[in-house]
Amino acid sequence: MDGEWTVLVNSEEQYGLFPSDLPPPAGWRSAGRVGTEAExxxxxxxxxxxxxPRSVRYARDAAS
Incomplete structure (x- = not known):
C-alpha cells in the first residue's frame, strides 16, 4: 500500500503502522514517526x- 504511514505504540509498548490520514485507534498513540511504509x-x-509486552517484561524483571 502506498501513502504515508504513522508508527503507533500502545500501553504495552507494542508497535504498529497505521495510515497517517486517520486518527489512531483507541489505546494507541503516535510514536513520533511518519513516513513511507519502509521508513x-x-x-x-x-x-x-x-x-x-511491557507487563510481561516488568513481571519477569520483578521476579528476578
Whole structure:
C-alpha cells in the first residue's frame, strides 16, 4: 500500500503502522514517526527490540 504511514505504540509498548490520514485507534498513540511504509518499518525494527509486552517484561524483571 502506498501513502504515508504513522508508527503507533500502545500501553504495552507494542508497535504498529497505521495510515497517517486517520486518527489512531483507541489505546494507541503516535510514536513520533511518519513516513513511507519502509521508513516506518525500519523505525519499528530499531525501537522494538524486545517483542514481549511491557507487563510481561516488568513481571519477569520483578521476579528476578
Amino acid at each position: 516506518c518499518v525500519a523505525f519499528v525494527d530499531e525501537q522494538w527490540t524486545d517483542m514481549r
